[in-house]
Amino acid sequence: MPIELKMPALSPTMEEGTLAKWLVKEGDTVKSGDLLAEIETDKATMEFEAIDEGVVSQILVAEGTDNVKVGTVIATITGEGEEVGAKAAPAPAAEPKAEAPAPAKDFAPAEAGAAPVSAPTPPVPASAGTTDKGDRIKASPLARRLAAEQGIDLKSLTGTGPGGRIVKADLDGAPAGAAAPAATAAPAAAATTAALAPTTAGPIPDFGIPHQDEKLSGMRKTIARRLSQSMQEAPHIYLTVDIRLDALLKLRGELNASLESRGVKLSVNDMLIKALAVALERVPACNVSFGGDVMRKYSRADISVAVSIPGGLITPIITDAGGKSMSKISTEMAELAGRAKEGKLKPEEYQGGTASISNMGMMGIKQFTAVINPPQAMIMAIGAGEKRPYIVDDALAIATVMSATGSFDHRAIDGADGALLMKTFKELVENPLGLVA
Template identity: 70%
Template sequence: MPLELKMPALSPTMEEGTLAKWLVKEGDSVSSGDILAEIETDKATMEFEAVDEGTIAKILVPEGSDGVKVGTPIAVLAGEGEDASAVPAAAPAAAPAKEEAKAPEPAPPAKGGGETPAAPAAPAAPAPKADTGDRIKASPLARRLAEAQGIDLSSLTGSGPGGRIVRADLGDKAGGAAKPAAAATSAPTAAPAPAAAPVQPFETDIPHEAVKLSNMRKTIARRLTESKQQIPHIYLTVDVRLDALLKLRGELNAGLASRGVKLSVNDMLIKALALSLIEVPECNVSFAGDTLIKYSRADISVAVSIPGGLITPIIAGADSKAISAISKEMGDLAGRAKEGKLQPHEYQGGTASLSNMGMFGIKQFEAVINPPQAMIMAIGAGEKRPYVIDDSLQIASIMSATGSFDHRAIDGADGARLMKAFKELCESPLGLVA
């Protein structure tokens, strides 16, 4: 019997993805291990391999489709002598998911129509389908005013973006409706009206372009919102004198030049953070409800900006690796990250993160913790500043580093100990190569 090929879960957290590109077409013969499609997850574009041999009898989800749920049939693979018609229900299997996603749109008005206090909001949504079969584009305010005054939205021409009807399009017909509408929204039963607002297109007269969010940007938005809402952040900042570290870097690069290795300051800071976490293990943890996860190895997630978002490739066991090895590995990971070719295990996990914005001239900033980790180090630019050395005011290369800590898992004193250890390693950098 023909086999349904389903949307795979290419990472432990993947719930849906974008079928970016089919690399086969109907009628093609494939073998186990052949690449069938490219699928965009929340972090990278990955290849989908065949696990059986056969013929692609039918493609159920076209390339470019986004929001395809994990487990949704995307194609039918037929064995020798088999026909795709043997699974007639497979093709429509993906369709209901899309229709179900649309179903909630008319549902709130239908429910509101059954509740007397919310009756003014109920007819607004069904009205368009009676006239055109499509939902009339109108701002929430325009809908409320039109309903309060009995104005038929289908009789108006919208002047907003994409022909959307806005308050000004109601003109004198709206009269003094503003006050009744405001009163209606203040009533407890009017709560469904604000719920519809987020799905409305952004209303502005300013020339603009509406860009659909990528899976990566959606995930970044969701995870960082959850982080700031659920994690009590505490921020600790130290100023680090970099002169000794910069001197050591120059000497190491001179000795490594024949091996084609060039260390960056960031490579050395990755090592410094890793060693600091081992020295202060109370900060090398994750909060998990009523459990505290304590790590014995420092895996450092390093923030890398890529087209369309941010990804954090991991230097596993950075505490036990030479800086030259960290440099080579970081170069490889960053390059493949920008090409969207990282594997899930290369960017998922980590015990702490490091984010460096010094190359942009940013003096100091506070980074958002990347859960389930409990800390992230934010690195600012190294710059010449007045600095007291041996009780005299001198000029030194100074860098501000700010640690963001999950106060549920890490006490302020322990966070301070980590920042002190990090500062000392950077200012006496021979400890990084010992």
Template identity: 70%
Template sequence: MPIELKMPALSPTMEEGTLAKWLVKEGDTVRSGDILAEIETDKATMEFEAVDEGTIAKVLVPEGTDGVKVGTVIALIAGEGEDASSSAPAPKAEAAPAPAPAPTPDPAAKGYGVTPTQPEEKVSAAPVPAAGDRVKASPLAKRLAEAKGIDLSTIKGSGPGGRIVKADLDTAQPGAAPAPWSDTAPVAAAQPAAPAAPSAPVQPFATDIPHEAVKLSNMRKTIARRLTEAKSTIPHIYLTVDVRLDALLKLRAELNSALTGRGVKLSVNDMLIKALAVSLRQVPECNVSFTPNELIKYSRADIAVAVSIPGGLITPIVTGADAKGIAAISTEMHELAARAKEGKLQPHEYQGGTASISNMGMFGIKQFDAVINPPQGMIMAIGAGEKRPYIVDDALSVATVMSATGSFDHRAIDGADGARLMQAFKALVESPLGMVA
């Protein structure tokens, strides 16, 4: 019997992906460890390795196919002694989402936590479900109904098998919809998920201006969804400080001179990552995540660093940055950034983190307000260092100054605690020996 090669789950919360590219073809012999295909998830393009040996008998899902569900049979491998040409194809699973969704976690929390689920109920066979039956609706329709307060049990679905789709909600009236969170619902302690954000109806785009329509990648869709959630559901508070960089720049030059023989060259960003991590340990009230029922207090500082890559943004994580030396942070960040730009990060290397840092100073941006990356409670936005008139020891002089803005989740972090974090960050950058002591 041929071996079924199924769409892999490349992260614990992956539900579907894009089969970006086949690296083998029918008739090829493969061994365990060979790279068979490239799979595009919501954050990276990852390689899929063979586990079994044999010959590729049949490719069932062509490359470039979007929305391939985890567990879908994508190819058949003929084992040793089997005739690849005569291998009977296994039943081909649908690459597109099935008409009736399984009770899986909300896609809005993919890669960032587990959302509560209700006990499984029997699905009604009628197009309009009776009270108490589980409603047949697309994930998008469910999120829109939740946001608008519409009771799906009162809607007649126009989709396959009576499934409720987005178009069915356009004329529906708000009603009593179930709350997105329940006091008895389980919450993932380490990676809590935020409720889905309200979504505006998508209008067809039409223009007579010459243009090119580029299909959205999974990464761009995820970025759009999560930014909308963050700005819609998290009350941001922004706190800005001006920070002198002269002492940090001097220390950096001295450290780089001493590290020449080790092949390490520290960047200003490496030192700011360390400063933020130490600040979070000094002000633990800001090293937190908010959930509807709990406040998660972290015992180490894992700093997610915003890295621009082709097609979007990804945040590789420096784990335990508060306990690592600056040289170790620099080496790790260099390696993470390189693999991020190649799309080769593993899920655990970009999912999670307790806080984020985003540096746009290299573009000459003086100041900006960054959007919090849930479930984290804060993000630090770093502007460009520039020569400015500055009062030093009651005398006017010229100093290298940058503006740093902290965005805080006001549900979890009070303004005074956010201010203490900014004060600690400023003190460490202006007296950087405190970071290496």
């Protein structure tokens, strides 16, 4: 029998991806280890390798196809001695069960279209439009929810998803009809559900302003989803300190002079990454994640560093930043940032981390508050270092000062512990020899 190639799960949380490019064509002979395709996840483009040997007999998903579910058959390979022309029909993709919530996963990030609390999906008449096994309309859970909210009759739509399934894109421009009968039942419960569900923006009204609409990338959708999740679920508390940078800048100059022969040049951000990691080790109550009925306490400080890339933001991770030298952090950060901008990071290089740091100082931003990156419980926002009037040794002087603001998940971190972390971070930056000890 032909061997089915299925859309792989390239990260623990991946549910769908874009088949960006085929690197083979029908009739090509492949062997184990050959590159078959490039798959785009929400954060990176990764290569898909062959495991089996044979001839590519059929390509079932065209390159450029978005929202291909993990497990969908995308191609078939005919093994040695089999007839190449015998093309097996692809197995239908498993219909997601919208009615029964999946068991909770320990510290799993929220998924794309899932609402934290939702009412059961109303039953659909067996006679409706395109059906699955003749008993209900084939539609994704997200499409069902949006159709119910917008009063769109799914029976009037033609699905363009795998196997004729109705997906979110099929709802765009669809005329609103009578809302599903079940949508009017229990209005109080429905209102509560809508209030708890992540906001889904509808069509933008046309005010006659010249414009063009650009389809959102998977990365931008993920950013929007995760930031909404964070602000809705995690009660943020913000704590700000002003930090004098003169001693750190002086030490940076001395270290860079000694590291020049090794081709290493420390940035202020490299030193702040180290300072945050050491501060988290000294205040372990802030190096945690909230998990509903458990608190996860980390024994290592892995720092996620916000890096702006074309189309969005990604957070490569410096693992065990507290245990690494600043020169090692600098080398790793340069290499990770370079591959991040090329979309070549591996999932384990940007998924995880115990806390984050976001620095907008290089763009002249004096102070800002950052949104926590779940399931982490804190993020440090770094503003620009600037000359300010400052009290030095009980006298007014001019000093280089920056403002740093910590955002803390108040479910996991008490204000006093957050304040202690900010105090410790400030002391480490103002007395930076502790970073090289």
